[in-house]
Amino acid sequence: METPTVLSLDGQIVPWEQGTVHVTSAAxxxxxxxxxxxxxxxxxxxxxxxxxRAPEHLHRLEYSQRFHRFDTIYDAATVSSHMVDLLRAMDCRSNVHIVTxxxxxxxxxxxxxxxxxxAITAVERAAPDWVKNGVSAQVSSWMRxxxxxxxxxxxxTANYNNGRLAALQATADGYDAPLMLNARGKLSEGPGMCFIMIRGxxxxxxxITNDILESITRETIIQILREDMSIEVIERDIDRSELVAAEEAFFCGTAWEVTPITSIDxxxxGNGQPGPLTRQLQKHYFGICDGSITKHAEWRLPIHDHRA
Ligand SMILES: Cc1ncc(COP(=O)(O)O)c(C=O)c1O
Incomplete structure (x- = not known):
């Protein structure tokens, strides 16, 4: 994975090294x-x-800025146009992780x-092994x-120190990822991903009132499960003691995509392997993401202009 040569700063494409902030900035x-x-x-x-799902992400960016009472707001259309400019300037022709x-x-x-x-960056991102093999999770002693x-x-950004501490603990204890409980002792999520289990x-x-991000992937998966796989979806509190009653479990999120969880604590x-329903869902999810399944074209923003 090579460091890109450029990034976008305030709408201008600049050399990667110029992506800096001052030490006195509130950021x-x-x-x-x-x-x-x-x-x-x-x-x-x-x-x-x-x-x-670019518009959904960039509308959430707008909402986050409004919530923090930023004096000026970068609206979704402006950020989208700068993002497209960057991806075209980089002539991106592989899977990328974009951060705005x-x-x-x-x-x-x-x-x-x-x-x-x-600031907008795009870094090449190959499929990680954990998507194939699954991960071990630890219920963290760090509260969400x-x-x-x-x-x-x-x-x-500041929120992520909470999940970072939980991730450090999980790694030190020999697990792949943490799961955090909230102040009510109910399951919330991982540091950068939501939790879903298959039970019965x-x-x-x-x-979404369990101190989680209103994840766009989670919403996507709810729709796929209901409409394409005829699986009933239930959103409710989950106790820690219920976790191992699950037949299957997985993390979901933009970065974690659909990652099977093979053990908790x-x-x-299940049998300690990625479950069959999780596998089926992964196949469908990735097909929709890369357009090999043509359904839901409205979720995919094409970057390269083929009209020339
Ligand atoms: C804390 C947290 N939960 C869940 C997610 C998944 O959200 P999304 O599917 O919108 O990427 C993320 C995002 O990346 C996250 O940072």
Missing amino acids: FKYGASVFEGLRGYWNQTDQQLYVF TAYLKGGANPGVTGPVGL VPDQAMPMRVKT GKAVMPS RLKI
Whole structure:
């Protein structure tokens, strides 16, 4: 995976090395920045890069900026146009992970707002082994920050220190990923992904009032499960003690895509292998993302212009 040569800064394509912020900025000192991670999927037959659910992500970026009372807001259409410019300038022809960040450039104290910057990066991203083999999860002793303290539904950079501590603990203890409980002791999510389990043939997941991000992948999967796979979906509280009763479990998110969970706290989920329904869902999800399944064209933003 090579470091790209360029990125987009305030709508200008600049050399990678120029992607810097000042040490006195509120973005650096307080994590006063909001972001979105998106995926671009390369389709060899179509010779096309499709960015998955771009408007939904970029509207959420707008919402995050509004929530943080930024003086000026980078709207979804503007960010989308800068993102397309970057991907075309880079002539991206492989799967990429795109990050769009709106951040406070100045500000000497935590109360201030001020000039807002926009950075967009796109880095090549190959499919990780965990999507194929699954991961081991640990129920973390780090609690998910509750909405009264820092809303997890807003994609604020500072939020991610909570999940980072849980991820560090999981790694130190020999697990692949953490699962966090919220202040009520109910399951919330992982550091950058949502949780779904299959129990009694139904898909069960924490509802959006369990201190989780309102994940676009989660919503996509709910729709696929209901409409394409005729699986009943239930959004409700999940207790820790219920986890190993699951027949199958998986993480989902833009970065984690659909990643099987094969054990939790060293107790096997199902037979300890990625489950059949998870496998079927993965196949369908990736097909929709890269356009090899033509359904849901409205979810794919084509980047390269073939009209010439
Ligand atoms: C904390 C958290 N939960 C869930 C997700 C999944 O959200 P989405 O599907 O919108 O990428 C993410 C995002 O990447 C995340 O950071």
